[in-house]
Amino acid sequence: MIAHVAWRLSRRAAVNLWRAPLPSLVSVLTIALSLFIGASFVLGLQTAKQLLTSWGAQASITLYLDKATSDAQAQLIKRQAEEQAGDAQVTYVDRGMALQRLRSDMGDLSGALEGLSQNPLPPSLEITPRTALQPAGVRVLAAQLGQLPGVSEVEYGREWLDKLEALGRGMRAFGAGALLIVLGAALLVVANTIRLAVYARRDEIEIMKLVGATDGYVRAPFLLEGALQGLIGAGMAAGAIVAVQHWLLPRAQSAFAFASGMPAPHLLLVHGAALLGIGTLVGLFGSWLAVARFLRT
Amino acid sequence: MIQLFHVKKAYPGDAPVLDDITLRVEKGEFCWLTGPSGAGKSTLLRLLFCAEQPSSGQILVGGRNIGRLAQGGIPFLRRNIGVVFQDFKLLDNRTVVENVGYALEVLGFSDAEIRERSMKRLEQVGLEHKATSLPRRLSGGEQQRVAIARALVNEPTILLADEPTGNLDPSLTDSILQLLFDANARGTTVVVATHDRTLLTRYHKRTIGLEKGRLVFDA
Numbered sequence: 001m002i003a004h005v006a007w008r009l010s011r012r013a014a015v016n017l018w019r020a021p022l023p024s025l026v027s028v029l030t031i032a033l034s035l036f037i038g039a040s041f042v043l044g045l046q047t048a049k050q051l052l053t054s055w056g057a058q059a060s061i062t063l064y065l066d067k068a069t070s071d072a073q074a075q076l077i078k079r080q081a082e083e084q085a086g087d088a089q090v091t092y093v094d095r096g097m098a099l100q101r102l103r104s105d106m107g108d109l110s111g112a113l114e115g116l117s118q119n120p121l122p123p124s125l126e127i128t129p130r131t132a133l134q135p136a137g138v139r140v141l142a143a144q145l146g147q148l149p150g151v152s153e154v155e156y157g158r159e160w161l162d163k164l165e166a167l168g169r170g171m172r173a174f175g176a177g178a179l180l181i182v183l184g185a186a187l188l189v190v191a192n193t194i195r196l197a198v199y200a201r202r203d204e205i206e207i208m209k210l211v212g213a214t215d216g217y218v219r220a221p222f223l224l225e226g227a228l229q230g231l232i233g234a235g236m237a238a239g240a241i242v243a244v245q246h247w248l249l250p251r252a253q254s255a256f257a258f259a260s261g262m263p264a265p266h267l268l269l270v271h272g273a274a275l276l277g278i279g280t281l282v283g284l285f286g287s288w289l290a291v292a293r294f295l296r297t
Numbered sequence: 298m299i300q301l302f303h304v305k306k307a308y309p310g311d312a313p314v315l316d317d318i319t320l321r322v323e324k325g326e327f328c329w330l331t332g333p334s335g336a337g338k339s340t341l342l343r344l345l346f347c348a349e350q351p352s353s354g355q356i357l358v359g360g361r362n363i364g365r366l367a368q369g370g371i372p373f374l375r376r377n378i379g380v381v382f383q384d385f386k387l388l389d390n391r392t393v394v395e396n397v398g399y400a401l402e403v404l405g406f407s408d409a410e411i412r413e414r415s416m417k418r419l420e421q422v423g424l425e426h427k428a429t430s431l432p433r434r435l436s437g438g439e440q441q442r443v444a445i446a447r448a449l450v451n452e453p454t455i456l457l458a459d460e461p462t463g464n465l466d467p468s469l470t471d472s473i474l475q476l477l478f479d480a481n482a483r484g485t486t487v488v489v490a491t492h493d494r495t496l497l498t499r500y501h502k503r504t505i506g507l508e509k510g511r512l513v514f515d516a
Binding site for chain 1 (some may be wrong): 346369372373374375376380386388390399400402403404405406407408447462
């Protein structure tokens with residue numbers, strides 16, 4: 001008997017979709033558009049986050065050593081720094097090289113250095129992370145390296161990192177808030193669209209209840225329809241995103257030169273599955289909200 | 298089969314639609330429920346199939362106090378009550394046989410059983426040849442016969458009919474009423490609401506009279 005009922009409810013859901021294609025199409029397109037906007041937003045945020053991380057990784061750490069540090073001592077500190085920094089390039093800049101760089105940087109003004117009786121610059125170690133580090137990671141590494149013996153000062157673009165971190169925090173808060181609003185709006189729009197479709201079939205609900213259908217029996221085909229509409233809508237949204245990634249983004253890359261080298265946002269299999277799941281849930285919940293009103297009356 | 302004790306139904310700000318109704322309908326009985334428009338006939342029927350709740354008083358249907366029935370129990374009560382309306386309430390996008398079989402779908406019968414039982418009911422109302430037609434292709438009298446077939450298909454113990462001939466040509470009235478008498482002859486308790494006094498004089502059955510929500514006679 002349960003198999004009969006399950007089969008019948010599924011068949012009815014499919015037949016209802018087929019018999020009223022226009023309201024179903026409106027629901028499917030609404031879900032597809034809402035999910036496309038929401039998913040594009042999430043992918044855009046992810047890309048921006050990757051961009052921020054890559055900018056953070058470009059920041060190198062400079063360890064200024066005591067002026068009295070000999071080359072042999074500096075090499076020892078360099079080895080210790082390499083151990084602590086892990087996968088990072090550590091370059092030793094002795095006092096002579098530092099002065100030479102300064103001269104070169106000053107260009108025509110380098111003559112001002114001629115009057116110096118002795119080299120005022122300390123030797124230093126320049127540490128450049130090879131892999132992308134979060135700003136917080138750079139900060140922690142700098143603090144650890146600052147503890148090494150012979151290090152008098154650590155420089156790592158603190159202000160720049162602070163700004164990056166603040167920007168990251170802001171984006172996360174804005175992203176979460178905006179995503180909630182987009183999903184909430186999508187749910188309301190979908191619920192209202194499905195409600196219109198349910199309203200068109202209020203006579204059917206009334207008769208179902210009249211002949212002794214339980215609320216669950218009345219609700220089931222509408223929920224199945226909603227879930228199916230959500231699934232199809234999510235599939236369309238995923239298809240649209242893939243199409244944009246393959247056709248539109250490569251053509252628009254020149255317009256975003258500042259992000260050159262950045263991977264384009266990709267809809268991975270897990271994202272696609274999540275999108276389909278969210279679409280199904282939105283359709284299901286939208287139907288639930290829509291039918292609940294008619295079951296109460 | 299049906300018992301009402303001091304039943305009152307009132308909506309906020311209005312005079313009571315039903316006031317202090319006490320009556321009893323025995324198992325297998327046929328009775329008319331009559332009175333002018335606005336007397337409370339339809340409301341009384343709606344109380345019996347739990348479309349509304351009384352403001353006060355008690356109603357027993359088949360020995361069950363419907364005031365104490367949980368929300369989840371109402372569908373199961375309705376499976377024992379067939380209801381026929383003046384406006385038929387058929388689904389336009391379903392065929393005649395699908396409309397009749399609707400009540401059996403809810404009960405979980407197989408497709409073959411539903412078709413067999415529905416066709417049997419359609420034969421009883423003389424419409425087996427219209428099984429695959431859509432309701433809008435039928436006359437008013439035929440649509441009401443389909444509605445009666447649907448109400449009786451799961452062999453309910455009670456049949457409630459609200460002005461079942463109200464929308465029909467007088468020449469069709471007898472054939473529709475005959476279907477209700479036939480159901481009663483098979484043991485179904487039948488309550489028919491009507492404001493047509495000619496029916497009461499033509500068919501002498503127990504008659505319950507309502508006026509302005511009060512029981513004015515029971516004979």
